[in-house]
Amino acid sequence: xxxxxxxxxxxxxxxxxxxxxxxxxxxxxxxxxxxxxxxxxxxxxxxxxxxxxxxxxxxxxxxxxxxxxxxxxxxxxxxxxxxxxxxxxxxxxxxxxxxxxxxxxxxxxxxxxxxxxxxxxxxxxxxxxxxxxxxxxxxxxxxxxxxxxxxxxxxxxxxxxxxxxxxxxxxxxxxxxxxxxxxxxxxxxxxxxxxxxxxxxxxxxxxxxxxxxxxxxxxxxxxxxxxxxxxxxxxxxxxxxxxxxxxxxxxxxxxxxxxxxxxxxxxxxxxxxxxxxxxxxxxxxxxxxxxxxxxxxxxxxxxxxxxxxxxxxxxxxxxxxxxxxxxxxxxxxxxxxxxxxxxxxxxxxxxxxxxxxxxxxxxxxxxxxxxxxxxxxxxxxxxxxxxxxxxxxxxxxxxxxxxxxxx
Numbered sequence: 001x002x003x004x005x006x007x008x009x010x011x012x013x014x015x016x017x018x019x020x021x022x023x024x025x026x027x028x029x030x031x032x033x034x035x036x037x038x039x040x041x042x043x044x045x046x047x048x049x050x051x052x053x054x055x056x057x058x059x060x061x062x063x064x065x066x067x068x069x070x071x072x073x074x075x076x077x078x079x080x081x082x083x084x085x086x087x088x089x090x091x092x093x094x095x096x097x098x099x100x101x102x103x104x105x106x107x108x109x110x111x112x113x114x115x116x117x118x119x120x121x122x123x124x125x126x127x128x129x130x131x132x133x134x135x136x137x138x139x140x141x142x143x144x145x146x147x148x149x150x151x152x153x154x155x156x157x158x159x160x161x162x163x164x165x166x167x168x169x170x171x172x173x174x175x176x177x178x179x180x181x182x183x184x185x186x187x188x189x190x191x192x193x194x195x196x197x198x199x200x201x202x203x204x205x206x207x208x209x210x211x212x213x214x215x216x217x218x219x220x221x222x223x224x225x226x227x228x229x230x231x232x233x234x235x236x237x238x239x240x241x242x243x244x245x246x247x248x249x250x251x252x253x254x255x256x257x258x259x260x261x262x263x264x265x266x267x268x269x270x271x272x273x274x275x276x277x278x279x280x281x282x283x284x285x286x287x288x289x290x291x292x293x294x295x296x297x298x299x300x301x302x303x304x305x306x307x308x309x310x311x312x313x314x315x316x317x318x319x320x321x322x323x324x325x326x327x328x329x330x331x332x333x334x335x336x337x338x339x340x341x342x343x344x345x346x347x348x349x350x351x352x353x354x355x356x357x358x359x360x361x362x363x364x365x366x367x368x369x370x371x372x373x374x375x376x377x378x379x380x381x382x383x384x385x386x387x388x389x390x391x392x393x394x395x396x397x398x399x400x401x402x403x404x405x406x407x
Contacts, residue, residue: 015305080105093249098276137258139192142247156388159264170200196227312379313356316402324356
């Protein structure tokens with residue numbers, strides 16, 4: 001059912017009650033809060049204990065989620081219902097990494113995803129057999145941000161057989177600076193564009209094609225075989241894209257080919273398995289024990305009950321430095337709407353401005369405003385408990401900074 005102003009008014013009343021209470025007092029008043037406001041899914045632990053919400057407000061939030069039929073909506077998403085109302089199509093990125101969807105539509109999508117994995121493995125081997133040492137991923141938006149983040153974040157798990165680079169900006173200086181560091185005789189490129197009509201991608205692709213001396217070492221990820229063929233890339237060097245996978249969710253598809261080239265087949269499969277673990281949790285856990293539902297409700301609370309217009313992402317791990325940029329597209333493109341699905345104007349704020357940066361560096365730039373400025377800014381502090389390096393003291397200092405700044 002649709003939510004009404006009355007539903008949101010109940011939240012605003014809760015916010016008005018809490019607005020004058022300091023967060024430290026709310027935390028101190030509930031000794032069990034650190035356990036009751038925390039969840040774990042596999043290796044992921046999330047604490048919401050420092051959100052400006054108490055038990056009564058949390059109860060109201062979960063009542064709102066029940067009224068909105070969130071669990072049923074998630075089920076429809078997984079099963080392939082046409083949740084994209086404006087384009088009348090499903091959004092089945094979950095089928096790329098799990099078989100949790102029920103029904104023929106989800107099963108067909110899962111089958112196509114598995115077929116694509118086989119083709120990815122074949123082309124992966126072809127790239128290795130070609131003797132190249134470097135591969136350039138050419139794309140923009142979802143065809144760049146997700147794979148670029150994952151390649152950077154998982155650098156400790158690269159198998160060392162190929163070096164992967166990214167070219168997105170249409171500014172020619174980006175191409176010039178990248179290509180001058182590579183040998184055209186030992187480089188391949190993957191052009192990623194669903195329509196194969198994205199101006200920035202095709203311009204950069206042409207620069208790289210000319211630099212390579214032709215299209216013999218070009219690969220593509222696209223849904224438009226006619227255009228890839230006209231570009232000089234035959235169908236056996238093209239991986240598929242589908243209209244039921246939005247670009248900002250496409251990392252898990254053949255758009256992640258560059259990532260597989262970096263971390264290997266087994267690494268990419270493990271990444272999909274991790275996503276499937278969270279998928280199963282989202283689908284099966286009750287609302288009050290559902291980590292992403294908690295996160296979403298806190299976002300709705302901060303934006304529409306407290307009126308906070310921005311949301312900071314603060315990863316305390318340099319490997320996640322690109323996470324704020326990835327989440328900017330994921331969140332702001334998904335929720336950046338001014339009308340509801342029925343075409344009526346939205347009566348509520350739909351999205352915060354997402355921004356951020358990697359700690360501890362950002363502590364010396366904008367944290368002064370977070371701590372002492374006039375605007376309250378909800379923030380996600382993200383840390384990694386077990387590092388992939390041997391500098392134990394550095395890691396203790398890093399985590400100490402995360403805990404101290406969030407406190």
